[in-house]
Amino acid sequence: MKVLALGLLAVCVACGAIVQGQGYYGGGGYAPYGASYHSSTAGEGYARGMADVVRSAGDYNLRTSEAAKNYTDARSQDLDNRLKYTQNYFEMRRINKEARAAEQSPRLSNEDAFRMARQAAPRPLTSAQLDRLTGSIDWPLILRDPQYTALIEPLNQLFVERASGTAAPDIYLKVQKSAEVLQAALKKNINSYKSGDFIAAKKFIDSLEYEARFPVGAGA
């Protein structure tokens, strides 16, 4: 019995070593543990202190003023972009600060560790699966089926926006919603696929959704 246990332990260690050897790159800003730092909405992250409240009201005022009505389309677009990036900037700063604070927090209790282990993070996508520079996604074969085209298109678009930094801070919520729809469609066809293919596609979507929790600029 003892030999068997020792053998199993050794197998685990050996497998771990092999898997570890594979490595991945691109990081893409994964947090040190499986927690999300996102606000529930873009505005929520942006309007926390009084300065943010004032900034938000001021932006609204400037955009709805009489003078703003005479702006050219290009000028309006520039201003909208600037606002979007301003929100992104403060949201990312807040996320970074919270992540640092979490890193410096006391050691986890057993209860917390157990809870977090249950929420184990999905495996990060490789650079070939998700190119973090361009946002292009290399979908698993079964998800390239024409029946999923309309469902993967929003995700393609969201990740391109994310890579270029033009995504709104609540991009995670949009990705989550699109991923849920895709998962549901995939699940309906579960009997049409080999179990390995189905699991790989499902895990791919999980990883994609998890990736969107973190700002692309945080790590890469």
Added chain:
Amino acid sequence: MRVSTYAVVFCLGLVSARALHAQEQDVKRLAATLTAPDKNERLRAADELAEFGTQAKAAVPQLLTALTGADADLRWHAARALGAIGPAAVEAAPALVKALTDENALVRAQAAQAIGFLGSKSPQAVEALVTRVTDSDARVRRAAIAALQRLRPGPKVVLPLLAKVLDDADPSVVMPALQSLAEVGADAMPTLIEALSYPGGRYWACLVLAEMGPKGKAAVPALVKLLSDKDPEVRMQAVITLGEIGPDAKSAASDIIKALSDEHGGVRYGAVYALAKIGAVESLPALAKAGAETDPFLQVLAPWAAAKIKPMDEGLVRVAVERLITGLKSNDANVRRAAARGLFELGAGDQAVAPALVAAMEDPDPTVQGNVYTALASLGAKAVPRVVQRLKDPKSRERALRILTIMGPEAKAAVPIWKRCCGARMPQLATRCYSPWPRSVQAVRPLCPR
């Protein structure tokens, strides 16, 4: 017994060796496929090699050949794969540096990113990346900045560069530079002050300086100049930044008071906020005038500012609390948000505050809700009975629980009622207590049923 152990270890070693051997064979096969006649096969081989990461080191020579080949798509796939191999492919650095001048922008972008992952800090690599920071393609500029952030060649190289990047017309390029400057902190002050003189950079530099708060006091004169900038958004950010610097920006008070008459409301809002944060007593008459304007946001913000400047003046505080409570019922979400936040920041314990905030709990705007929750939670134990009343209403229960959660141990009086109202019948609420927000978990434990 010992023999059995050795046998198991031997078998495992054998299995591992076979796995490694198979992996080596795969890498060899994929490396050979990089020259296959079919283009898709070549690209797929490069991608699969990337998935092997460090284990694909043996394929570096073939990837280098692909990097200099005629097929542009294969060149960028190869650059990406070399980046995936990481420091083990450091011999590829000179070729990647050369690829930074490739005619294809995607090749240049992937090469820049790969150099960052290789960790090659050679002067040639750093210099080449610096030149790419002004590339005509935004993806290349972003990748070059990210690579320099990763390589950390030192502030002397990076900081002057970042000031110029802030002047870039494309915000997606500005953003990484902004993050870097914010991370550098006080050492970035000269760069930020320089950026305040660039037409495209001054807006962004204000954001970083605002975040630095009092540490940004050296920028006060440059920020005061921006109060007459032709762009109202710059004026607004500059005045808010002066406010964030706080009492050290007192020398700017007279200029900020002038900004109270700016033609744009957003700048006036910023000026009111700044005067409150600076504590400019001389601005009280001007603030009273601003509070009498027809703008509902100023009607709430200006009395709040006056009360912040003189918190011991009961008359000013009373007027502010009244206006803020009225503001909670405004049709304008911005006004409601400011009212809730203002009540929290004033810390007013007025008897009328708790009922007004409890009534505002149902606000349809989530940002208003968030500020109402914070304000209610800050009232502590004395607000608990009113919040607990809401626990009894299934429609308000979840919101009430959120507030009690923020209050933490101060809300322990709510536990028996919560158990009675929700208990096992509301498992989703029990789960909420163990949400992945580590600090709040500590605080709400006393509230959670065992």
